[in-house]
Amino acid sequence: MSGLRARDPAPAKPAATEPARRPRRPSGGPGSLLEVAVAEFNTRGYDATSMEDLSRAAGITKSSFYHHFAGKEALxxxxxxxxxxxxxxxxxxxxxxxxxxxxxxxxxxxxxxxxxxxxxxxxxxxxxxxxxxxxxxxxxxxxxxxxxxxxxxxxxxxxxxxxxxxxxxxxxxxxxxxxxxxxxxxxxxxxxxxxxxxxxxxxxxxxxxxxxxx
Amino acid sequence: MSGLRARDPAPAKPAATEPARRPRRPSGGPGSLLEVAVAEFNTRGYDATSMEDLSRAAGITKSSFYHHFAGKEALxxxxxxxxxxxxxxxxxxxxxxxxxxxxxxxxxxxxxxxxxxxxxxxxxxxxxxxxxxxxxxxxxxxxxxxxxxxxxxxxxxxxxxxxxxxxxxxxxxxxxxxxxxxxxxxxxxxxxxxxxxxxxxxxxxxxxxxxxxx
DNA sequence: CCCCGTCGACCGATCGTTCGGTCGGAGAGC
DNA sequence: GCTCTCCGACCGAACGATCGGTCGACGGGG
Missing domain, CATH: 1.10.357.10 (Tetracycline Repressor, domain 2)
Structure with missing residues (x-):
């Protein structure tokens, strides 16, 4: 469905000075999904943190998150x-x-x-x-x-x-x-x-x- | 999970010496709703504890709980x-x-x-x-x-x-x-x-x- | 008779998770 | 150099379950 592209409203993540650079998400280092998620868990508490909170903080959608991790508990x-x-x-x-x-x-x-x-x-x-x-x-x-x-x-x-x-x-x-x-x-x-x-x-x-x- | 629960109306609360008397819930003392709720909050964590968990632990329904407290946060x-x-x-x-x-x-x-x-x-x-x-x-x-x-x-x-x-x-x-x-x-x-x-x-x-x- | 405490049924919102599909870069074959 | 195919990263939409909270009715003791 959809197919609408519209270049989603990236939440203040990509610097305006940079062109469409590939962010290349690291796997274990700083800025990794795990690191972002843990930071959110510590701020709000694990149970109070939704997968949408995590996605927003990481700058990707909820569904994309599941491409990298089996689920909240695996994180x-x-x-x-x-x-x-x-x-x-x-x-x-x-x-x-x-x-x-x-x-x-x-x-x-x-x-x-x-x-x-x-x-x-x-x-x-x-x-x-x-x-x-x-x-x-x-x-x-x-x-x-x-x-x-x-x-x-x-x-x-x-x-x-x-x-x-x-x-x-x-x-x-x-x-x-x-x-x-x-x-x-x-x-x-x-x-x-x-x-x-x-x-x-x-x-x-x-x-x-x-x-x-x- | 573990949703299956076998008819657990009164968790070892009613005294055997008394007949089907009204338990008369105290307001601040031991066995009070607040005390029961805090105990649940401490075992599961506040966010992970649902109002239904509290009601079950107190031996009343969720709706009855709201008769005594304005809500989860008031508790x-x-x-x-x-x-x-x-x-x-x-x-x-x-x-x-x-x-x-x-x-x-x-x-x-x-x-x-x-x-x-x-x-x-x-x-x-x-x-x-x-x-x-x-x-x-x-x-x-x-x-x-x-x-x-x-x-x-x-x-x-x-x-x-x-x-x-x-x-x-x-x-x-x-x-x-x-x-x-x-x-x-x-x-x-x-x-x-x-x-x-x-x-x-x-x-x-x-x-x-x-x-x-x- | 009234009213306090209780109840089952239900609400909209949000939860974690799934799914079908889009996109673009990296080779493979020629 | 130019396609063609593949694949990993990503996405919007929707799922069933459960969340905190509401509502109207009922029943029994004062």
Whole structure:
């Protein structure tokens, strides 16, 4: 049907100075459909974001979106996979596998903050998953596994006497994760203090957020 | 999906001792429509929860629900108001108004944890608001005001020399809020360690989550 | 008798998804 | 160099389902 061409009202995407250039959509880099979608998910929330919202933000139609992704949930899974890969990648680093429990924990905290900053939108999305679909439950499960490793390491540090006696490993691990993960609520790239953030957070975790004056 | 549902009229609500008596729905207490709704919002997420989900959970029809509440958003506002009242109530307490900045901060942290535990579902909902509707933006604004007071107090503590020099007030305040607020992700009432939680969290904030052994 | 709480039926809008078809660039054959 | 064919990217229109919300009726206790 149709056949009407009419050069659709491109939503402020193509620069007027440029001729009919091929935008050539990248597949994983900046400006990719996944990146655009994740940004929308984080602004409005996954459930509140419609496929039309995504299409509009990407500058293509809803139908075109389905040419690149199987559906809304496939988009979510791809994003969550990226976040989880980054997080588990930290656990696999040499610095997380060698040294005293305390040293390993310090390395993991710094690495976690580093990944969180580098893949901010993806990690943000991961931390907001509620478990409505099978994909979300899968992500929740993997997060649980990650947290379990942290808890085990905290327990090892307490048992080794590296941490003050009386600290409850389960509680400390939860507070530790909470401290680190809360960074997604306010961190935005390109602001001052970015370079020292991993160290600052590690220091706060070990010495206190509000340590008494010397 | 899973649309199939087997005649689920009253979810374990009616007392067996009573005959077919009118359940007499309370307006603010346990079992109230608001409480049921907030619980649903927290499990599925506000946007993913339909009015039919709420009605089913409350044991009445959708239309009956609209007899008690103006709509979905009115429900949300009532819940957010309750959470915010609790939080700002802490700031108004004598312990939060007198003493050194450091003492006041310690009191506020403990009080914040206390409110969070007492009004867990409401505070949980508040902390997940994204800003999609006017109501959500209003809640976000009030949260921002709350955080601003904390930041000012942290700055005062640093200026007074009560906190180790070099601590950035803005960063410390954000980490502090993140630490406290993350409790809603795992705390569930009726578990051991509940009584000491406010003190435990305050200690973690001031002395560190993983303090070095003495 | 009236009125409060409840109900089933229904509304328009929007949801995620599908489908048939258009367009233009990249080769293949000559 | 010039067609012809193919194919991936894209599109408008429409699908059934479900969304938040409305309406008129009914029934039983004060």
């Amino acid at each position: 979510l899974r791809a994003a969550l996979e990226r976040a989880l890969d980054g997080l588990f990648g930290v656990l696999a680093e040499p610095g997380a596998q060698t040294g005293t429990p305390s040293e390993r924990l310090r390395h993991i905290v710094r690495g976690q903050v580093r990944v969180l900053m580098a893949d901010l939108p993806y990690v943000t999305l991961l931390l907001r998953v509620r478990g409505n679909t099978e994909t979300e439950r899968w992500a929740l499960e993997r997060r649980r596994a990650f947290d379990a490793e942290i808890t085990a390491l905290v327990r090892a540090a307490v048992d080794a006497g590296e941490v003050r006696a009386g600290v409850e490993p389960a509680l400390a691990a939860k507070l530790l994760s909470g401290l680190v993960n809360s960074i997604v609520e306010w961190y935005r790239p390109g602001r001052p203090g970015t370079a020292t953030l991993p160290d600052d957070v590690a220091r706060a975790a070990f010495a206190g957020i509000l340590p008494a004056a010397a | 949300l506002r009532a819940a957010l108001e309750r959470a915010l009242d609790g939080l700002f109530g802490v700031l108004a307490e004598p312990g939060a108004q007198t003493g050194t900045p450091s003492e006041r901060l310690r009191h506020i942290v403990r009080g914040q944890v206390r409110v969070l535990m007492a009004d867990l579902p409401y505070v949980t909902l508040l902390l997940r608001v994204r800003g999609n509707t006017e109501t959500e933006r209003w809640a976000l604004e009030r949260r921002r005001a709350f955080d601003a007071e904390i930041t000012a107090l942290v700055r005062a503590a640093v200026d007074a020399g009560e906190v180790r020099a070099g601590v950035e007030p803005a960063l410390a305040a954000k980490l502090l809020s993140g630490l406290v607020n993350s409790i809603v992700e795992w705390y569930r009432p009726g578990r051991p360690g509940t009584a000491t939680l406010p003190d435990d969290v305050a200690r973690a904030a001031f002395a560190g989550i993983l303090p070095a052994a003495a």
